[in-house]
Amino acid sequence: MRTNGRGLFLATVERPALIQETARQPMKILVPVKRVVDYNVKVRVKSDGTGVETAGVKMSMNPFDEIAVEEAVRLKEKGAATEIIAVSLGVAACQETIRTALAMGADRGILVESDVDLQPLAVAKMLKAIAEKEQPGLIILGKQAIDDDMSATGQMLAALLGWSQGTFASKVTIEGDSMTVIREVDGGLETVVLNLPAIITTDLRLNEPRYASLPNIMKARKKPIDTMKPADLGVDPTPRLTVVKVEEPAKRQAGKKVGSVAELVEKLRNEAKVI
Amino acid sequence: MTALVLIDHEGGLIKQPSRSAIAAAAQLGEVHALVAGSGVQAAADAAAKLPGVSKVILADAPAYANNLAEPMSALILALAPGYSHLMAATTAIGKNIMPRVAALLDSQPISDIAGVVDADTFVRPIYAGNAMATVKSSDAKKVITVRAASFDPVASEGGSASIEAAPSVESPVVSKWISAELSKSERPELTAARVVVSGGRGMQNGENFKLLDPIADKLGAAVGASRAAVDAGFVPNDYQVGQTGKIVAPDLYVAVGISGAIQHLAGMKDSKVIVAINKDEEAPIFQVADYGLVADLFQALPELAAELERG
Numbered sequence: 001m002r003t004n005g006r007g008l009f010l011a012t013v014e015r016p017a018l019i020q021e022t023a024r025q026p027m028k029i030l031v032p033v034k035r036v037v038d039y040n041v042k043v044r045v046k047s048d049g050t051g052v053e054t055a056g057v058k059m060s061m062n063p064f065d066e067i068a069v070e071e072a073v074r075l076k077e078k079g080a081a082t083e084i085i086a087v088s089l090g091v092a093a094c095q096e097t098i099r100t101a102l103a104m105g106a107d108r109g110i111l112v113e114s115d116v117d118l119q120p121l122a123v124a125k126m127l128k129a130i131a132e133k134e135q136p137g138l139i140i141l142g143k144q145a146i147d148d149d150m151s152a153t154g155q156m157l158a159a160l161l162g163w164s165q166g167t168f169a170s171k172v173t174i175e176g177d178s179m180t181v182i183r184e185v186d187g188g189l190e191t192v193v194l195n196l197p198a199i200i201t202t203d204l205r206l207n208e209p210r211y212a213s214l215p216n217i218m219k220a221r222k223k224p225i226d227t228m229k230p231a232d233l234g235v236d237p238t239p240r241l242t243v244v245k246v247e248e249p250a251k252r253q254a255g256k257k258v259g260s261v262a263e264l265v266e267k268l269r270n271e272a273k274v275i
Numbered sequence: 276m277t278a279l280v281l282i283d284h285e286g287g288l289i290k291q292p293s294r295s296a297i298a299a300a301a302q303l304g305e306v307h308a309l310v311a312g313s314g315v316q317a318a319a320d321a322a323a324k325l326p327g328v329s330k331v332i333l334a335d336a337p338a339y340a341n342n343l344a345e346p347m348s349a350l351i352l353a354l355a356p357g358y359s360h361l362m363a364a365t366t367a368i369g370k371n372i373m374p375r376v377a378a379l380l381d382s383q384p385i386s387d388i389a390g391v392v393d394a395d396t397f398v399r400p401i402y403a404g405n406a407m408a409t410v411k412s413s414d415a416k417k418v419i420t421v422r423a424a425s426f427d428p429v430a431s432e433g434g435s436a437s438i439e440a441a442p443s444v445e446s447p448v449v450s451k452w453i454s455a456e457l458s459k460s461e462r463p464e465l466t467a468a469r470v471v472v473s474g475g476r477g478m479q480n481g482e483n484f485k486l487l488d489p490i491a492d493k494l495g496a497a498v499g500a501s502r503a504a505v506d507a508g509f510v511p512n513d514y515q516v517g518q519t520g521k522i523v524a525p526d527l528y529v530a531v532g533i534s535g536a537i538q539h540l541a542g543m544k545d546s547k548v549i550v551a552i553n554k555d556e557e558a559p560i561f562q563v564a565d566y567g568l569v570a571d572l573f574q575a576l577p578e579l580a581a582e583l584e585r586g
Binding site for chain 1: 341343344345348366367368370371372373374375376377378379381382383384385386387396399400401402403404405406407408409410411412413414447449450451452453454455456457458464466470494502505506511512513515518519521526527537538544547548549550556561562563564565566567568569570575578579582583
């Protein structure tokens with residue numbers, strides 16, 4: 001869990017739904033959060049080729065999911081949402097990831113506990129079941145998890161729910177029953193309008209996630225977390241992709257140092273022949 | 276066994292990543308290309324010339340004008356019964372649409388493949404390319420995005436496929452495209468450029484990125500950036516090379532003022548020749564560079580521009 005040690009307070013002013021200006025009705029936001037190997041850890045492939053070493057490795061919330069939680073909290077602070085539910089799916093320790101979201105400002109958590117390797121299709125199906133029960137107006141997910149790099153769950157959840165999707169979002173504005181989303185695309189930016197309810201996946205520039213303050217970390221310990229199993233949601237989580245093997249990528253050899261710009265250009269011209 | 280490849284196109288031209296996706300699909304069997312858009316006959320004609328494509332499916336309707344995921348996935352779903360593999364390049368369009376298609380087919384997508392082992396088995400990078408996973412799918416239909424940098428693109432000319440109109444499909448209307456604000460540049464696109472010159476946090480500000488311009492101009496290069504430079508607001512996000520940005524594999528990659536975080540290396544380490552210019556000789560970028568120059572970039576860049584000019 002990250003803290004900035006400065007005891008930064010969140011401006012979580014509770015307002016009754018009735019006097020909110022921008023919310024069409026009390027709106028819940030669902031934010032799925034994934035527990036992954038920390039961004040700064042250099043992962044090692046296991047010697048038996050079955051995966052990467054995760055024992056004793058620092059785990060954190062997926063960075064794009066932090067951006068998702070932050071965006072939800074900001075929408076609530078603006079009065080556009082009334083409740084934020086953080087959901088994590090995986091081993092029991094995912095509870096820590098939910099606590100991080102609660103410390104950032106989410107109101108309650110749902111843990112779907114499973115020791116199975118949960119792949120995006122199964123995750124999307126379970127999130128669909130949760131969404132049908134909770135009826136959120138908006139679901140905000142990270143655009144990709146930095147472990148499997150699949151970049152799929154948000155789009156799949158949107159498909160299963162029959163909702164619109166705004167992937168790779170860098171700006172989100174809610175206006176009544178719709179939402180304007182600026183998306184990061186290959187050549188620049190694109191603006192789309194989505195009917196609510198909708199799915200958003202977060203890109204880097206959407207916001208800068210806050211650090212949880214110590215008081216909020218303490219408060220988060222008292223917030224409720226519901227625990228359930230995939231079967232409770234009627235989902236068979238069996239993976240559709242079997243990992244045959246996991247290997248180190250081909251290693252690049254460090255080359256040589258050159259002493260000057262002139263030498264560099266000479267090598268590129270005559271040795272590497274790339275210019 | 277036939278694969279359907281969703282084509283990225285613009286102005287009647289086929290984008291290079293799609294030509295790489297065709298190359299990957301050709302390893303599986305017969306290849307059909309899907310060209311969707313509004314007024315896109317020219318793109319369909321161009322797709323028909325791609326070697327390896329035996330049929331082009333043309334879906335020409337206003338609903339497809341802006342590649343919105345909802346109508347596009349409905350279209351691909353309607354075409355899916357005829358195919359074993361549904362594929363696209365790992366571009367903003369492919370990444371947005373294909374997982375949506377997969378969910379509708381109850382199939383687990385196989386994202387960003389870097390290798391084809393057989394019809395069910397593929398190699399893909401995980402953990403920012405720090406590991407390569409070989410995965411076998413048990414789904415009846417495989418939905419795949421293709422890492423363009425890992426497959427040599429097919430040529431633009433040489434094929435002569437037939438063009439067939441797609442059936443009319445009812446499009447869900449839950450979203451609306453409003454506008455696009457695309458970076459204007461005379462330079463090649465990052466993912467298609469033969470040479471890429473990228474700047475990092477060491478550039479210090481956005482203004483200093485102009486120091487890369489004369490070098491990029493001289494080399495016909497695209498300009499890229501590390502995530503640190505994007506996060507610092509020096510350049511827009513579409514410049515970003517790395518795990519969460521674009522994956523490139525040019526003949527020459529010049530990294531300027533980039534320390535070489537693993538997330539950046541994930542986006543460029545398959546380049547044929549890597550040059551690093553950094554004043555910190557301990558910077559990890561030197562561990563992957565073929566040619567390293569330990570120098571202050573504010574001195575080295577003008578010198579490099581002058582040296583190339585002398586060429």
